[in-house]
Amino acid sequence: MRDILDLDRYPLDQPGSPEWQALVDRCRADLARDGMFNLDGLLRPAAIEKALAEVMPVMQTLSFTHRRLHNIYFSKTVPGLPEDHPALRQVATVNHTVCADQIAQSVLLWVYEWAPFIWFLAAAMDQPVLYPMRDALARANVMEYRDGEGLNWHFDRSVFTTTLLLQAPAVGGEFIYRTGLRTADDPNYDGVARLLRGQDPDVQSLTLAPGTLNVFFGRDTPHRVAPVQGERSRVIAVFSYFPRPGVEFSREEQIGFYGRTG
Ligand SMILES: O=C(O)CCC(=O)C(=O)O
């Protein structure tokens, strides 16, 4: 794992050491302030190359083209919300997805399942324990955004989302997010409608560098990826963990996100 992750800078392999605890504390402080934390350069350059060499042939031949109109909830209806409420406004997404079952033996899946990585995330997220998903498709994805493609406004299924950027585009592809828009108790539909109208002053934008680990509260932080411009695509791994074991998408969700069940 030392060849893959920069464990000199980020001692994930020494849980409980003062250096590990300092890193956890730093991530918690960032989360409290920004709703996210970043570990720049966690994935070493040679490992990025290896991950891309493993994933891109699959991306070019077997990826699912995710192209659809959807609302921010990825769900046709929301109980208690009239169908014409502006929070349900439709937006368009196009990108390409490789699922975990298509890259079972890969650097990325190895990182996804590496226990010290999961322990570190649990500590940073203040969770007693975290589990990888059981879902053969959704547990880990690699998404490619080509010229003109992006991912539109949405909330994630998991409380927090973990990404590792593998390739950055020359222009566009910014990660755009709005921290603290809703809570478990307050869905803030009017705030969602204002965001979708482009009138939320608290929207922030982040340009990630390859190798950066980004962790954010995806379930309650609406986010999108701005359209990529130019030849070089944006390629990113997305990992999902849950505080309980055995989590799976519904068949409907699998079809909606991946065009198949698994
Ligand atoms: O590409 C990204 O940076 C975010 C991906 C994402 O939001 C998702 O897969 O749910």
Ligand SMILES: [Fe+2]
């Ligand atoms: Fe997301």
